[in-house]
Amino acid sequence: MTTTTPSTTTATPAPxxxxxxxxxxxxxxxxxLLIEVICYLAAGVVILGLGLLDxxxxxxxxxxxxxxxxxxxxxxxxxxxxxxxxxIAMRExxxxxxxxxxxxxxxxxxxxxxxxxxxxxxxxxxxxSMRPLFESLVWVMIAICPAISMRLxxxxxxxxxxxxxxxxxxxxxxxxxxxxxxxxxxxxxxxLPTVACVVxxxxxxxxxxxxxxxxxxxxxxxxxxxLAIGALGSVLTRNQIIAYFISAFIILIISxxxxxxxxxxxxxLGKAVAYINVYGQYLDFSKGLIDTSHFVYFxxxxxxxxxxxxKALESRKWR
Amino acid sequence: MIHxxxxxxxxxxxxxxxxxxxxxxxxxxxxxxxxxxxGKTTTIRMITCFLPPTAGTATVDGHDIxxxxxxxxxxxxxxxxATPLYPEMKVTEQLHFSGRLHGMDRATRRHxxxxxxxHCGLEKILHRPIGQLSKGNKQRxxxxxxxxxxxxxxxxxxxxxxLDPAQITDVRNLIRSLAHDKTILLSTHILPEVExxxxxxxxxxxxxxxxxxxxxxxxxxxxxxSRVLVELKADAASVERAFAxxxxxxxxxxxxxxxxxxxxxxxxxxxxxxxxxxxxAALEHGWPIREMRHEVASLxxxxxxxxxxxxxxxx
Numbered sequence: 001m002t003t004t005t006p007s008t009t010t011a012t013p014a015p016x017x018x019x020x021x022x023x024x025x026x027x028x029x030x031x032x033l034l035i036e037v038i039c040y041l042a043a044g045v046v047i048l049g050l051g052l053l054d055x056x057x058x059x060x061x062x063x064x065x066x067x068x069x070x071x072x073x074x075x076x077x078x079x080x081x082x083x084x085x086x087x088i089a090m091r092e093x094x095x096x097x098x099x100x101x102x103x104x105x106x107x108x109x110x111x112x113x114x115x116x117x118x119x120x121x122x123x124x125x126x127x128x129s130m131r132p133l134f135e136s137l138v139w140v141m142i143a144i145c146p147a148i149s150m151r152l153x154x155x156x157x158x159x160x161x162x163x164x165x166x167x168x169x170x171x172x173x174x175x176x177x178x179x180x181x182x183x184x185x186x187x188x189x190x191x192l193p194t195v196a197c198v199v200x201x202x203x204x205x206x207x208x209x210x211x212x213x214x215x216x217x218x219x220x221x222x223x224x225x226x227l228a229i230g231a232l233g234s235v236l237t238r239n240q241i242i243a244y245f246i247s248a249f250i251i252l253i254i255s256x257x258x259x260x261x262x263x264x265x266x267x268x269l270g271k272a273v274a275y276i277n278v279y280g281q282y283l284d285f286s287k288g289l290i291d292t293s294h295f296v297y298f299x300x301x302x303x304x305x306x307x308x309x310x311k312a313l314e315s316r317k318w319r
Numbered sequence: 320m321i322h323x324x325x326x327x328x329x330x331x332x333x334x335x336x337x338x339x340x341x342x343x344x345x346x347x348x349x350x351x352x353x354x355x356x357x358g359k360t361t362t363i364r365m366i367t368c369f370l371p372p373t374a375g376t377a378t379v380d381g382h383d384i385x386x387x388x389x390x391x392x393x394x395x396x397x398x399x400x401a402t403p404l405y406p407e408m409k410v411t412e413q414l415h416f417s418g419r420l421h422g423m424d425r426a427t428r429r430h431x432x433x434x435x436x437x438h439c440g441l442e443k444i445l446h447r448p449i450g451q452l453s454k455g456n457k458q459r460x461x462x463x464x465x466x467x468x469x470x471x472x473x474x475x476x477x478x479x480x481x482l483d484p485a486q487i488t489d490v491r492n493l494i495r496s497l498a499h500d501k502t503i504l505l506s507t508h509i510l511p512e513v514e515x516x517x518x519x520x521x522x523x524x525x526x527x528x529x530x531x532x533x534x535x536x537x538x539x540x541x542x543x544x545s546r547v548l549v550e551l552k553a554d555a556a557s558v559e560r561a562f563a564x565x566x567x568x569x570x571x572x573x574x575x576x577x578x579x580x581x582x583x584x585x586x587x588x589x590x591x592x593x594x595x596x597x598x599x600a601a602l603e604h605g606w607p608i609r610e611m612r613h614e615v616a617s618l619x620x621x622x623x624x625x626x627x628x629x630x631x632x633x634x
């Protein structure tokens with residue numbers, strides 16, 4: 001990915017590239033769109049197949065986890081199928097490591113995860129399970145994810161670099177998806193140090209790796225959702241602090257409020273609100289249970305917030 | 320190359336750009352001139368597909384800005400006002416990023432960046448973070464970025480604002496050296512800028528175009544208001560009477576300055592030189608002449624004249 005320019009190439013007169021070199025994308029653009037759609041359809045088929053197989057036959061854990069991973073990988077492949085998205089995502093990911101915010105977030109997240117690990121998991125006589133750590137991390141993410149996503153658009157809107165970006169031959173959708181993917185990738189790197197906890201657990205005990213695997217995948221899905229909300233918060237303002245609070249507010253509604261509100265509602269309405277609850281949707285992942293309805297939940301709500309973000313970005317032009 | 324047809328932009332109730340028409344021929348360097356807030360940046364943002372127009376159309380290289388904005392963006396190299404660049408990135412990283420967004424492969428990017436490094440003088444700063452660069456150097460990076468995909472059209476929004484005089488000359492020379500085989504639209508509110516770099520000047524005020532032509536043409540138009548200044552030793556009233564009696568003189572304003580009188584004489588027709596007649600009149604009365612000079616209009620005065628006329632009309 002890193003490309004350095006050797007200044008020695010200046011010795012030979014470089015041929016000017018044909019002006020059409022960067023153009024003529026229209027036919028290959030439709031081809032790439034087709035690939036993307038096929039990826040999503042395939043992911044849908046895998047999830048549907050997983051649901052059917054689960055209902056009809058007695059699948060063991062790992063084939064199911066494999067199919068789940070395949071579905072997520074197919075969606076990721078579809079999202080990454082367009083070059084501009086990869087370019088923007090890569091720049092976004094690297095920019096986290098240029099700014100202190102990236103390191104501060106990483107430090108705090110690792111510190112908190114380590115603390116919870118020592119307090120709740122690494123306890124003599126307790127079960128060798130990462131479950132308590134995962135379930136507390138989901139709550140920590142309410143504060144962490146908006147901090148990751150607040151700069152996505154707000155910073156570019158403030159510094160004006162959005163103008164250069166949006167006048168490049170990229171679409172609004174590509175910009176939104178690219179930036180969001182960059183943030184998700186940063187979250188994935190945040191999780192890397194916590195793998196040390198798993199190693200520590202494996203050193204002292206014999207944990208069941210199934211729930212650990214699904215726990216991490218679930219965290220990634222929760223982060224994807226929170227960061228999509230964060231992207232929306234960030235596109236609405238050029239002030240990063242305001243972006244943080246808008247995102248945190250929406251996230252609090254679908255996590256904390258949806259967690260405690262159903263008690264005060266009628267049973268049918270309470271059930272509907274409980275379905276929105278992120279924590280409830282995540283619990284099965286930390287237990288090592290694979291339920292296709294959770295995929296439908298995470299994919300659809302994340303998709304919804306990304307679409308709203310694209311629309312909000314587009315609407316900036318008409319104001 | 321650039322064809323703008325009755326472009327309108329409204330922000331709420333304020334009319335920022337009011338039915339602008341503009342045609343830029345291939346290879347032309349056009350200076351887009353106007354006071355701050357005249358609608359220069361808004362017009363440029365509509366041409367570069369950053370803002371959609373409220374009404375009207377524009378095409379760049381035959382591509383419509385709304386229907387085919389991807390093609391428009393590919394053939395424009397754009398340097399926005401204040402040169403927004405990512406401060407945390409190094410110059411090479413910024414250029415590679417921009418190249419990738421334009422779909423250039425690695426070999427092409429390297430060739431182009433090496434070319435532009437020479438051209439824009441980036442050797443020394445190539446591996447420094449943009450946040451640490453001086454404004455002049457930032458401007459060079461911005462120009463290199465705009466040129467990276469070798470676009471036929473360059474649109475530069477106030478490329479020299481905020482630079483010191485040496486840097487301005489620098490950037491101006493750079494633009495001029497890039498000029499061959501490119502169509503350039505350059506916005507500015509600094510006049511000498513236009514006189515020195517552009518073949519054509521379009522003056523915009525209050526959202527509409529108030530003048531259009533070569534710098535020389537515009538100066539010639541302005542000459543109608545030019546006048547002759549004379550200083551002679553006589554009292555103001557008699558000087559005014561004597562000069563006003565001359566047939567070709569339109570208007571005389573005489574002010575006393577001690578024993579001397581300063582008279583500003585406007586001729587009736589702008590291509591007639593009244594200096595000889597004034598000298599004759601002075602000789603006739605025996606008035607010593609201290610100074611006589613023909614006040615030649617500068618583009619600056621023309622600029623002030625047309626833009627203030629527009630603002631008076633608007634008010």
